[in-house]
Structures are given as C-alpha cells and as structure tokens.
Amino acid sequence: MASSKARTERPLPGPDELVRESAGSYRSGDGRFEVQKSDQGWYVIDSQQSDELGQQLIHGPLPTLDAVRAALAGLRELKPMPRIRPRRRPAATPPAPPPPPSWIDQLPSAEARKVRELISALQRERVDDAEALVRRQRSKGEPLIASRLLEQRLEALLAGDDDAQREMIGRVVELLSDGAPDGPLPGWALVEVAADSQPPLDRIKPRVRPAKRKV
Numbered sequence: 001m002a003s004s005k006a007r008t009e010r011p012l013p014g015p016d017e018l019v020r021e022s023a024g025s026y027r028s029g030d031g032r033f034e035v036q037k038s039d040q041g042w043y044v045i046d047s048q049q050s051d052e053l054g055q056q057l058i059h060g061p062l063p064t065l066d067a068v069r070a071a072l073a074g075l076r077e078l079k080p081m082p083r084i085r086p087r088r089r090p091a092a093t094p095p096a097p098p099p100p101p102s103w104i105d106q107l108p109s110a111e112a113r114k115v116r117e118l119i120s121a122l123q124r125e126r127v128d129d130a131e132a133l134v135r136r137q138r139s140k141g142e143p144l145i146a147s148r149l150l151e152q153r154l155e156a157l158l159a160g161d162d163d164a165q166r167e168m169i170g171r172v173v174e175l176l177s178d179g180a181p182d183g184p185l186p187g188w189a190l191v192e193v194a195a196d197s198q199p200p201l202d203r204i205k206p207r208v209r210p211a212k213r214k215v
Contacts (some may be wrong), residue, residue, distance in 0.1 A: 016072040018065060026065070028072060035068055042068050044075060103135060118145075125149065143192035147173060150190075 013019050013029030020026055024037035034045040041061030049057040059075060062068050104112050115134060122130035127148060137144040154169045177190040 015076075016069060018069060026068075033072060033075065035065070044068060044071065046075065049078070104131075125152065127152070146190075146192040147177075150176075 015028060015030035015032070017029040018026040018035060019029060026035040027033065028035075032046065032048055034047065036043050036045065038061065041063050042065060043058055043060035044062070046057040046059070051057050059071070062071060104115050107115060115138075119130045119134055122133065122145065127133060133144055133148060150173060151169055154172060155165075173190075
C-alpha cells in the first residue's frame with residue numbers, strides 16, 4: 001500500500017501580508033487593501049475608505065513592496081476623511097417688483113407735473129398731509145387747500161394753542177366764507193384764486209379798529 005504524505009493545510013495569511021493575485025497586483029490578507037504596480041511605484045487602494053470626493057482612497061506611490069508592507073499597519077489607523085459636500089450657492093433673490101403706479105402717475109404728464117408742484121409748495125408751508133389734501137380737493141371740488149392755508153396763517157397770528165383759539169379761528173373762517181348779501185347790502189365771498197390768475201378788482205380791505213382803553 002502506497003504511503004502518502006500527510007498534507008498540511010497552509011495557514012491563512014495575516015491581515016498585513018500581501019497575497020499575489022497576478023503580475024504587479026497584490027491584495028492584503030484581509031482583502032481590504034489592493035496593491036497595484038505602476039511606472040511611478042506601488043499604489044495602495046483602500047476599499048473601506050473614500051476620499052473627500054467620495055472616490056476610492058489611494059495611497060502612494062511607494063518605492064517597493066517592502067515599503068507597502070511596512071505602511072499597511074499605519075494605513076489601518078487612518079481615520080476616514082469627512083466627505084466635503086460642495087456648498088450650494090444661495091438662490092438669487094429676485095428683484096423686488098416695482099411699486100404700483102400712484103394716482104399721480106396715472107394723470108396726464110402735464111397735470112401730474114402741476115400736482116407735484118402743488119404738493120411740494122404745501123410741504124414748504126409745513127402742511128403734513130399735503131398729498132392727501134390735494135387728492136381730496138380734486139375729488140370733492142372744494143377749496144380745501146385755500147381753507148387750510150388761511151387757517152394756518154390765522155393760527156400763526158395767535159399766541160398759544162388751546163381749544164378756544166381754534167374755535168375762534170374756525171368761526172372767523174366761517175364768517176369770511178359765508179357773506180351772503182342782506183337786503184340791499186353787498187355781501188362777500190371767500191374764493192380760491194388759482195396761482196396763474198388775477199383776483200377780482202373789487203377787493204375787500206377790512207380795517208381793524210384799535211381796542212378802546214378802559215379808564
């Protein structure tokens with residue numbers, strides 16, 4: 001009976017040992033690292049880690065296989081690099097829509113220019129609601145602007161700022177506005193005069209009598 005030699009099983013390679021797969025191609029004992037030869041030297045490809053772009057992590061070139069073997073243990077200690085995601089550019093903010101045309105913009109150009117000049121003149125007279133006042137006069141057809149200017153100038157003649165004086169100013173304006181003729185007596189009218197027109201010739205020029213001194 002022929003004798004046979006007991007076959008001994010070949011021990012498995014250690015994780016850092018290199019197993020030849022083909023000419024110029026090796027793999028580590030645990031299969032993690034693939035070693036490839038090139039004109040520049042040896043490159044180690046890590047199958048468990050990726051670079052910052054998500055591609056295979058490649059180390060090298062290393063000059064010899066011995067250098068590769070010496071480097072494998074250290075390569076295992078490398079921590080995976082965090083993947084850097086490209087920054088997204090913030091979406092461009094769309095330009096704000098132009099404001100809707102105002103009531104002045106909707107007027108004919110010549111008329112709109114006169115309205116703006118009138119508003120600017122009222123603002124110089126310290127009328128706070130100049131634009132609203134002009135718009136109300138145009139819609140109601142009443143001399144609101146002239147009335148406001150008359151009231152402000154009467155207020156400027158009086159010292160103080162109480163309700164009694166304001167009531168008196170209102171009565172003065174009412175008196176000037178309501179001068180209907182009484183029988184054969186002439187009356188008067190408080191009218192608004194346009195800036196480019198002449199007032200009536202028969203102007204009323206009232207004189208204020210000096211107050212009598214009390215004895």
